[in-house]
Each structure stands twice: as structure tokens, then as C-alpha cells.
Amino acid sequence: MPATGRREVLTALGAAGMLPVAGPAAAQTAAAPPAAASAPPPAAASAAAARAVESVRDAILRLSREVWTNAELSLHEVKSAAIHLRELEAAGFRTVSRGTSGVPTAFVSEWSNGSGGPRLGYLPEYDALPGLGNAAEPRRTPGPTGAEVGHGCGHNMLGAGCTGGAIALRRMMEAEGTPGTIRVYGCAAEETEGAKVYMARDGLFADLDAALAWHPAPFAGAGIVRLNALDKVKVMFHGRTAHAGIDPWNGRSALKAAEMFGIGVQMMREHVEPSARMHYIYEQAGVAPNVIPDFAQVWIILRDLDRPKVEGLTAWVKQVAEGAATATQTRAEVLHFFGTHDLLPNEPLARLLHRHLAAVPIEWTPAEQEFAKACQREMKLREAGLAAQPLPFLHEISAGGSTDVGEVSYQAPVGVFAWPTMPLGVGLHTWPVTACGGMSIGDKGSLNTARILAAAGWELMTDAALREAAKADFAKRRGDRPFKPSLPASQLRPIGLPAFMTRTADDEMVTGID
Template identity: 35%
Template sequence: MNTHPLWDYVEASRERFKTLSDRVWATPETCYMEQESVAAHIEELTFQGFRVQQDLAGIPTAVMGEAGSGGPVIAFLGEFDALAGLSQKADVFEKDPLVPGANGHGCGHNLLGSAAMLAATAVKNWLKETGTPGTVRYYGCPAEEGGAAKAFMVRAGAFSDVDIAITWHPGDIPAVAKGSSLANARVDFTFEGRASHAADSPHLGRSALDAVELMSVGINYMREHMPDEARIHYAIMDGGGISPNVVQAYAKVRYVVRAATTPEMLKLLERVRKVADGAALMTETQVSSQVLTAVSNLVYNAPLGEVMQRNLEQLGPPSFSEEDKAYAARFQATLSEDDIRQSYRGQGLVEATRTVLADFIVPADTPAVPFGGSTDVADVSWVVPTVQMWGANHAIGTQLHTWQVVAQGKGEPAIKGMVHAAAIMAATAADAFLDPELLARAKADLARRVGPEGYVSPLPEDAEPPISEMG
């Protein structure tokens, strides 16, 4: 098998970035609260010799490291935020929280940021040793899980001089990510009514909680009449107190509205607002709303995807040992048949032979499958040619946002998949540095896909990173 010169640079730094990944795994922090995680990333960027810029775009937990000079600017996008309520002991084959109710890295972002910085470090060292002109950056981006930090960073111009962006996401089957994602908005609806004694004078009260419940009924009836790929989710943030004998004068509900494109999402959001207005009208309450975050749909870049696919085919899947397979088999035993089938279907594959860890890659001619979730990488992809891949880190069938992801987050398969992804990303960046025509084709492809209107931020003009609301 042929080798790419960048792979040796990646392997040389493997252990430091395994340590970084494990360190972030041990301090899981959620949306905009990633103080210890960003500190670990800043410490490693400094050690590796990057020029570090903190508080990027005015966000305390966003950071950028830069190295090299001249030439094109190629950026690696990293993340390090966790999820609430997914605390789990490592390498334990049943649900067993480290701290009940605490956070956990249920989407593998401890691996995500570490691999992206590993790739950036490899490229930095290669640029220096070969004398190749060019600038490499690592962007440590917080709050991907619901905080839309990259959308705010795009709006602030943090990527305005970037020529190419490269990233990945932990997963169970290695592939170039060719499908789109859903645009979404996260909106708080606050209802205000009038308190009263629920037994003595209920007729004088106007229940904000009733309004929240009626809004839920209205949204549920609306689901039949929206596009198939659209999604609406909600959580009651404040039910108005714990005293049932008091008519609740205040209640807040948070909605996530998703659709295939930003314009479709914004249209659906307006319909959701009308339902909220109707609930307020029925209950004689007042409703106000605040858009906390919003992200666009993802734009695939074919020229970059082809180069990444070529590197993936050249390297092949990670080399998993029999011990790795035995370890993963115990996790796969905790999964359902539907979980396992979904992993294949999510990559456009028909399962042929059952495997525990991916000993294959998704072929180039496999039809793109839209990603049912959302990501703020999408907003970067509208302004910078962007390419990303799925890694092979977990037992096949492991679904994101589960305790099984957390439990596997420090295992040898996860680390092998992390290093594998870094190698693919680093090689793709090096190919772009060496091929000016690739840069031109990537930019032309982006311009064709976004059209003459280009990027329109889904964020309201007055929206700010919701650091206090997410804390």
C-alpha cells in the first residue's frame, strides 16, 4: 500500500493527542461552559508552537491556533463540548454513571477536537520541514451541541480569510460526509399570565402553563402538515412553580425547529410562532420569543470530497486487533438490531456481513444520505469550501448521544479511529497546499452551490452567543 508523507507526522504525535482526548473526556463541559476543555487545548497549542488567539469572536471558550505563513490558509475545525446527563464510566459494558445526572462526552467531541489539532500539528510540522508556503489553523469551537458557536463565529468574520476548512466527526463507519444536514433554530417562548388561588378564585387566573400545553397540542397537530424531513422538538424550561394550588403566571418552553434548508426552516418557524400566538390568545396570556441559536444546512464540496475519498481509499480503514474486536463486541451486545441496521442505512449501505468494528470504508459511489441532525459546521460550509469525514471509533451500531459513546470514548478503538481521521484530514490538507487548482475548483464548486445570493445567516441581527442562557 502506498503511503502519504503526512501519515508519519501524524503518528509521531499520537500519544500527546491521546492524552489530550482523555483529559477532555475527564472534564465534560456543556455549551459555552468549556473552561477546562479549552484550557487544555490552549495548553497543547502553546506546547506545539502555534500562535494562539483566545476569546475568538468574543466567545470566552473559542480559540484559534495558527502556524506557518503565506500561501493558502487551511483550517481544521475542532470541538470539545459534552452533553448533559450522559455521565458514564469508561470501558464499562453497562450503563453506570460516574456521577448520576452529570455531563458526558456522548458525541465524542473529546476525540473530535484532539484529532483536528493532531492533523493541524502534523501539517504545521510538514510545512516547516519541507519549506512549503502556507498557513495552517486550528479552530477550537465550543457549543456545537445547541449553541451554534460557529454560526456566531462566521458572522463575526472569524473565517473570512480561510481558503479551505477540514473537519470530521466520530462514528462507527469511515466515510466522506457527502449528505446535507438540517437547518435549525432554537427558540424560547415565554408565556405570562396572572396568578390566582386555584381553588378560591380560579376564574381570576390566566395560566401560562396552560398556554405551554396548548402550544404543544397545536404543534403536534401541525406535524402532519410539514415536510417529511422537518423535525420539531421541545422541552419545558419553567413550568411556573411547584404549587398546583397557584395558577401559574409564568412558563417557558424551548423549541428546536429543523428543516432541510434555512429558508424552509425559517418558514416553519413562523408557523410555530403562529401556534404560540394562538395558545396565548386561547389562554388570555402574553407570549414573547427569543431566538437563542440558529444554524444553516450543510453544503458539500465535491472537489474536496473527492480528494478526501482518495486518501481514505489509500489508507483504508483503521487496523483493529482481535482485542479491539472483542472489546467492541461487548458494547455491540448492548445495542439493538435496529441500532445496527441504522448505522449501515445512515451511510447508504446494505449490511452484507456483520462486523463489530469497521474493516471497510464507504465506497465513493455510495449515494449520499442526508444527516438527520444539525451542525454549526454548516455555516462555515456556506462561506468556506468545507469537507469532513465520519470516523470509525465505536462498535458498529453505536448511536450518538448515548452512554455507549461515553463508555467507549477512551478505548483503543476510539483512539485508533481518532488517529486514522487525523491522518486522512492532514493528507487532504497537504494535497490542497500542493495543488492550487484544487483550491480554485473547490471555491468554484462552493460558488455554484450557494448561488448568487450566497450565505444569509439564520441568526437574527440582534442575537448574541447565549452564554448565560446555556449555563
């Protein structure tokens, strides 16, 4: 790869959050030659998957476009989940559960052929992000739901590719009489309190031979990619209010406790490992400067390479909170409400996906390239357009981000790949991702990834040696540690559920009673 191409690769990886700070070491890591040459994909499987996807093309595009049009925030995805279930049921899948594992917008859907056979899981996501609503135009302009909510991470395409791949694989298996089970997990709320973590606590992935997924990116690629473990914590301080001018000595400021907590976290930074990430916001800090705040709340996210490291950070943060409360004569309350494992890569599955993504042409029309360049102009980026070639197989890429797919990867072998659905240099969680996802660029992403996922799924269903290789790699990387859920046992459901999903008839009966 020429130097210019290598720089573009690193820029794309960095924009997608898949590299640490760029530098010589990062460049060598990204450009490292593969340890073993990847075999070409079986032509028959790739061609059969292409035909199967074409036969369900309309369903895949309905999924992507309707979820994009009806963008919903995490834990609010009532319409989006229903759209996926509608298409799955129409394709012959049985709905196993709705509101799975205590998450109202999660589901499990399944189709089996014959008796026995492998079990393969697909992991569609469908939640959107706040503030990223946009029309399918290369400029900032409100979309179908205004500017408040939009698919700035491309989950409309991610979901359509995964669910579409499952539907296409069903057609292939039925045509050949291939035994096995395809299971589609409706993975709600990946952006906040991902349903996969609750499902994993219930052991819902433990019987899979493998699970497959993909994610939108500025490039096509697969490899040994690691993402961090994570904990999400709310730190609440309870003080005593008073008039800040007349008798402040009678108050105890919860805000001062929160500020001291923040200083304590800063004091930690010198002594944590370079892989650690700690970032927080003040969610509540008082209502008026002349009223001493009796309540303050901080939301902090902690990341590191694996669960033991993250658990160490979380324990330390709890000590910092207690210290801040003691120093300010307030009371600290710490709620650890969410966590994930690190993403455990699987080399046989990564190579399988890389072979199949390399078999799918990345083709753009002049109008699509101009759309991408117009987005880049708006963002004041180099007008490089859309990636037209896949990356070489990636080796030992380590990033600071996290995903609830990590929880699945500790229960079953997981394969994940990236596919271009946004301009080069554009990062996730930005408006151009929403814009591209609502037009032909996004359509191609949904269709092409469904083809890759169906072809890879077919190989897993029909190749026992491949399944055994994936399981052996999984066992080697995970070791003999028993699976320990990242969620606290006391956390029965997400804390961010909207009121309409938790209100009961008893609530209505007592409304208005003092």
C-alpha cells in the same frame, strides 16, 4: 457489496443519524455507484502524514485522553479549551484570540509559513453531553466525572484528530518550506449554541481556501451528505396566578397557553413539508397543581432543508404562540436565540477525504472487537463488532440532523468525513461512545483521523487546481446569495453561558442589597 453488507451500511448510517427512514429509496441512495471513480491517494502525501502524526503521537493522545477525563458540558469547556491551546502553543501555533466572538470557551490559533500561500482551517470540538459519563468499560458504570457528563458524541476524539492533524501538517509544511497558513478554530458548544455560528457572523471563515473536519461514527465514509438548517426558539407565556380551588377565575394560566401552543404545533404537522422537523419540551409549567401557573416556557427546535424553509417555520411558530396567548388571555414572548445553515457539501473535498481515508487501514485487535461486542450485548444489539472496511463514496445522503458546521459551509468550502470509533449499530449520544472514546478504540480514531486530515491538508496546500475545484463547487452550490447570519442581530452571546462566566465586579458590589 453483498445484501448483508448493504443492510449493515444502512443500519450504521441510520444509527448515526445520517439517513431518513429506511426503505428502498434510502437503500438505493446509499448504495448508488459513484459518478466518477475516485483516484487513489498520492502515496507520498499519505506516508508523509503518517510519519508526521507518529512524531506528534503523544500530543494527540494527550488531547484525546485529557479532554475525555475532564469532560465538560457545552459553554463550560474551560479545561478542554485550555488543553487544546496548550498543545497548539507547544507546537508553535500563535493564539490569535480567546473568548472568540463572545463565546468564552472558543478560540482561534494560527501558524503561518512564509508569505502568502493558501489558508486552511480545522474545526475541533470538545464539549460533552449530560448523563453520558462512563468508564472505559463495556457496561454502564460511572467514569472519571461520574455519570453526569461524558463524551457520548466523541468530541474528545474529534478535537484531538482535528488539532492533531493541524499540528502534523505544520511539521510537513515546515520540513518542505511550503508557504501557507493553518488556522485552528476552537469550536465550543457544538451540542447547544455552537461557537461556529458566532464566528461566522464575524466573518472569521470567509478568507479560507477550505475547512476540514470529521466526526465519530460506526463506519468510515465521505460523500455528498446534507444536514438540515435549524432554529432554536424559547416560547414564554406570562399569565396571572390565583388559587386553583378558591378563585380560579381570577387567574390566567400560562400552562394552558403552553398546552395550546403545543396543540397548535401539532396542527401544523399536516401542512409542513416532509423534510420539516419540529420537536419541543416544556421547560417550565408551574410549581403546584393548586396554584395557577403565571409562567410557562417551551423550548422548540425547528429544522428543514435550508434557511428560507426554517425561517418560514419559525415565523409560523411565532404566530401560533400569539394565537395561544390570545386564546388564554396571557402574553407570549418569543426568543429566537440560535440558528444554523444547512450543511453545504463539497464534492472535490469529499472525494479528497474519501481517497485518504481509504488509504488508512482500519485495524482492530481481538480485544477491541470483543469490547465492541460486549457493548452491543449490553444494548441488546447484534454482536457485529467494529467496522473493518470503509463505505463506498456516498451520493446525496440527506439526514434530519443539523450541525453548526453548516454555518462555515456557507462562508468557505468544507470537507467532512466519518471514522469508526464505536460499535456497529450504536448511535451517537449513547454511553458506548463514551466508553470506546476512553480506550484504545478512541486512541486509534484520534490518530487515524489526524493522519487523514494532515494528508488532505497537504494536498490542499500544494495543489492549486484542487483548491480552485473546491471553490468552484462551493460557488455553484451556494449560488450568488450573500451570506446572511443565522443569528438574530440582537443575540450577542449564548443564553446558556454559566453564571461564573458572566458575573462582573458590579454583581459582587450589589450582592445582598434589597
